[in-house]
Amino acid sequence: MISVSGVTKAYRDGEVRRQVLRGVDLELAPGGTVAIVGPSGSGKSTLLNILGALDTADAGTVRIDGVDVSASRPAALAGFRNRSLGFVFQFHQLLPDFTAIENVIMPGRIAGRSAASLLADGLELLDQVGLRDRAADFPQQLSGGERQRVAICRALVLEPPVLLADEPTGNLDAASGEQVLELLAGLRRRRGTTMVLVTHNPEVARRCGSVLRLDGGRLTPA
Amino acid sequence: MGFVWHVALRYFRSTRADAHIRVLSSLTAGGLAVGTAALVLALAALSGFQNHLLTDLARHTPALQVELAGSGAGVPGEAAEEPAALVAWAAATNGVSAVQELLYARGWLAVGASVQQVEILGFEKAPPVWIPVGDRAARGLIVPIAVAQKLGLAVGETVRVFSPRPGLTPLGPRPRTRTLPVAGIYRSDRADYEELPVLLPLEEAAALFAGGDRRLDLTLEPEAEQELVAGFLRETVDPAKATVVGWREANRALLFVLRLEKSLVFSAVVLIVAVAAFALLASLSLVLSSKRSEVGALAAMGAPPARLQRIFLALGALLSVGGAGLGGALGAGVAAFLDRFRVISLPPDVYIVEYVPFLVRGSDVLIVVASTVVFTGAASLLSARRASRLDPVEAMRSART
Numbered sequence: 374m375i376s377v378s379g380v381t382k383a384y385r386d387g388e389v390r391r392q393v394l395r396g397v398d399l400e401l402a403p404g405g406t407v408a409i410v411g412p413s414g415s416g417k418s419t420l421l422n423i424l425g426a427l428d429t430a431d432a433g434t435v436r437i438d439g440v441d442v443s444a445s446r447p448a449a450l451a452g453f454r455n456r457s458l459g460f461v462f463q464f465h466q467l468l469p470d471f472t473a474i475e476n477v478i479m480p481g482r483i484a485g486r487s488a489a490s491l492l493a494d495g496l497e498l499l500d501q502v503g504l505r506d507r508a509a510d511f512p513q514q515l516s517g518g519e520r521q522r523v524a525i526c527r528a529l530v531l532e533p534p535v536l537l538a539d540e541p542t543g544n545l546d547a548a549s550g551e552q553v554l555e556l557l558a559g560l561r562r563r564r565g566t567t568m569v570l571v572t573h574n575p576e577v578a579r580r581c582g583s584v585l586r587l588d589g590g591r592l593t594p595a
Numbered sequence: 596m597g598f599v600w601h602v603a604l605r606y607f608r609s610t611r612a613d614a615h616i617r618v619l620s621s622l623t624a625g626g627l628a629v630g631t632a633a634l635v636l637a638l639a640a641l642s643g644f645q646n647h648l649l650t651d652l653a654r655h656t657p658a659l660q661v662e663l664a665g666s667g668a669g670v671p672g673e674a675a676e677e678p679a680a681l682v683a684w685a686a687a688t689n690g691v692s693a694v695q696e697l698l699y700a701r702g703w704l705a706v707g708a709s710v711q712q713v714e715i716l717g718f719e720k721a722p723p724v725w726i727p728v729g730d731r732a733a734r735g736l737i738v739p740i741a742v743a744q745k746l747g748l749a750v751g752e753t754v755r756v757f758s759p760r761p762g763l764t765p766l767g768p769r770p771r772t773r774t775l776p777v778a779g780i781y782r783s784d785r786a787d788y789e790e791l792p793v794l795l796p797l798e799e800a801a802a803l804f805a806g807g808d809r810r811l812d813l814t815l816e817p818e819a820e821q822e823l824v825a826g827f828l829r830e831t832v833d834p835a836k837a838t839v840v841g842w843r844e845a846n847r848a849l850l851f852v853l854r855l856e857k858s859l860v861f862s863a864v865v866l867i868v869a870v871a872a873f874a875l876l877a878s879l880s881l882v883l884s885s886k887r888s889e890v891g892a893l894a895a896m897g898a899p900p901a902r903l904q905r906i907f908l909a910l911g912a913l914l915s916v917g918g919a920g921l922g923g924a925l926g927a928g929v930a931a932f933l934d935r936f937r938v939i940s941l942p943p944d945v946y947i948v949e950y951v952p953f954l955v956r957g958s959d960v961l962i963v964v965a966s967t968v969v970f971t972g973a974a975s976l977l978s979a980r981r982a983s984r985l986d987p988v989e990a991m992r993s994a995r996t
Contacts, residue, residue: 427895427988448899455897466892466991470605480896482598527896 374567375401375424375535380433381590382419393419395590396433403534404565408578410595411587417571418463418539420587424569425458425537426450437535455483459528459566461538465520467512467527473499474508477526484531491530498526501556502549518549525553529560536560536568542577554580599902602893603909606882610914613885619878620914626871627918627971628925630864631963635926637864638857638959643934643952645853651947652849655725656842657695657812658821661685661828663837678809681837685811688828690819695719698800700807703757704738704793706746713742715756715807716792717800723812726794728781735778739791743780750777756795758803771803811837865966871918872970879911879978890982891990900983907982911975919967926963927955 377399383392393416401407409417422428423435426442435442438457442450454460459480467476477498478491499505502522504515512520521544528536536557542550554577560566570577578584578595586595596604610616663678678696686694698717703710722728728737736756738748748754753776761768775795783791800807815824821841828839843850883890890903930953933939937950 422988425895448901451894451897451899453897454895458897460895462892462895462991464991466888466895468889468892470609470889479893482601483893483896483898483902485598488601 374403374405374438375399375569376434376436377424378434380420380423380430380435382416382423382428382431392590394423394430397587397590397592399585399592401567401569403567404561405583406561406568406570406581408581408584409569409571409587409592410573410578410584415587416590417587420592421537421539421569421571425460426454455480456531457533457535459531459533459536461521461525461528461536461541463539463543463571465512465517465524465544467520467524469512472509472511473504473515473523476512476523477530479527480531495526495530498529499523501559502526502552518545521545522549522553525556529556532560532564532566534564534567536566538568538570540572540574541570542572542574550574550576598898599905599909602906603913606886606906606910607913610878610882616878616881616885619874619881623871623874623878623914624918624921626874627868627915627967628922630867630871631919631922631967632926632929633867633922634861634864634963634966635923635955635960636930636953637860638963639926639930639934639953639955640951641857641860642954642956642959644948645857646954647948647952648853649850652846653842656845657723657725658815658842659691659813659825659828660840660842660845661811661813661832661837662840663809663811664835678811681832682811684832685813685828688824688831690816690824690827691813692816692819693814695723695812695814696797697723697810697812698797698804698807699792699810700758700800700804702759702793702804704742704746705755705757706748706752709746711742711745713738714790714792715795715800715804717795717797717804717807719797722794724814726781726792727783728779728794730779733779734796736775737779737781737794738777739793740780740782741791742793743777748777748780750780752777756803760804760806773799773803775799861962865970868967868970872974875911875915875971876974876977878914879907879975880981882910883907883978883982887985887990888992890985891987894985894987895991903985904976904979904983907979908972908975911971911978915967915971915975919964919971923960923963927960930955 377397380394380397381392382394383390397420409420411417419428423430424437426445430443433443440453442453445453468479471479474492474495477495478488481491482488496505496508499508502525504519504522507515507519512523515523521541525541528538541557542553545553557568558580561568568581570581572578584595585592610620661681663681682694682696685691696719700715701712702715703712721731722737736754743749746754753774755772755774758771760771762771815821825839825841832839894903933951934953939951941949941951943949
């Protein structure tokens, strides 16, 4: 399902060229879950962005669900991201001009579906994370944890085959974090969703099928 | 409502919330309103003036003129028989209700030691309808008031008329001249934009100015189409003998100047809209800066670049349509008011009309709307293209820095 081979990535920081990824390889079967751990600045988010077709690798190939995301055109990649990938960002990235439910169903609106056809699924997801009664609130009316839960619902609303999450429980208290983890586990059980999670949280890592460590630009079993 | 308009409308609403964006977008809408109102007013004033001028011109110019060739050759009697045949031919044409033969020449009027060069118009039957002669039954020399004042003439007094063409006598060539009484003096309601002619009955004029330019003025029946009649006449007349000219063709230079004037005024005033479009560009740039991370998030969720571009095009339309619509309505309303109540008066002895007339034409409004769309569309497109080219990762990172 996810096949990463020889991916390298470097950034130019002024005059200095900083090599973030040095030949990363990763194979993940459909329905598999992997946690990527590593020190801050080790390139975990960069790897996640490359997997999510938000960033491009300097070298190597990334194939997700048979699609070579490293060779696709921007418009095709946009459609692929919308149909096949769900993102949970480290910082929730909710749209402040839209209510919680509008944020949740936004990927469906981008896909061309009507709000009415998405509403029931969106409200059910909010219900699962205990936020149904906050559906009409705007992000600035929600706490940090509530915003992150809304962001997770948004990533799941189209039930994508692949979920990429960057610190999904990073801003949540223990109870909310547990709710989110249960939600993700349920999704994997019901839909066989493939998940790549970047985390510092040992509990999140423990619940994944495998744990990989990114350090020095290389991915190794933790 | 589709995704693009859903997001654009929400962003439009959010421009009301941010003080900086609110001020700038209000200035944009205000600028567009002023620009479109100024454009509509300027074009309405020009259209009003031109409409008056053209109506006046049409009233004072025959629908069709047939200029006779061979006239003006300076050979007395040469064209004497041709006009009669051509008058009969023109009068028999479908759609022509009347034909008047005219003769144009230049000559002099002399009273005592005073001499005045004048344009002579020889007329058949009665003075042409476009010459505002009070007593149309008057036969004889009829002079415009300006000439009468210069020579100190009054009705009944005599004046000598000189032709530049000499007459042959047994004693050799002698100036052609005739002493005639003044039968009438006329005052034109037209401004001094052309020299007014001295009128003479055709037979008198032909005797004095045999080589003058001959012309037939054709009056058309009300339902006759000028172009059709002109086309028929052109096809049937021998071009060596006569040339058919419509009133628009006869006034081609003036009509060209009027069109040019309108184009130049439009070009000057449309700059206001261009400046307002720059303000729109600034507004949209500010909106894009404040929404940068959100645009990045939308791209990450799968919004393709073309749809992100359309969001900002739609936002540009929302920001500009109100201002342009308000300005257009304001301009048209003010123009209608100024015209209806004749608010701006003009000195009647200087202009052909006593007030500034305004005429709002649908075509003018369409041109204003189209130019506004072009300018604001271009401004919106610049911002929209920037939005579509945002790197989603960089854009989302900007929210955290």
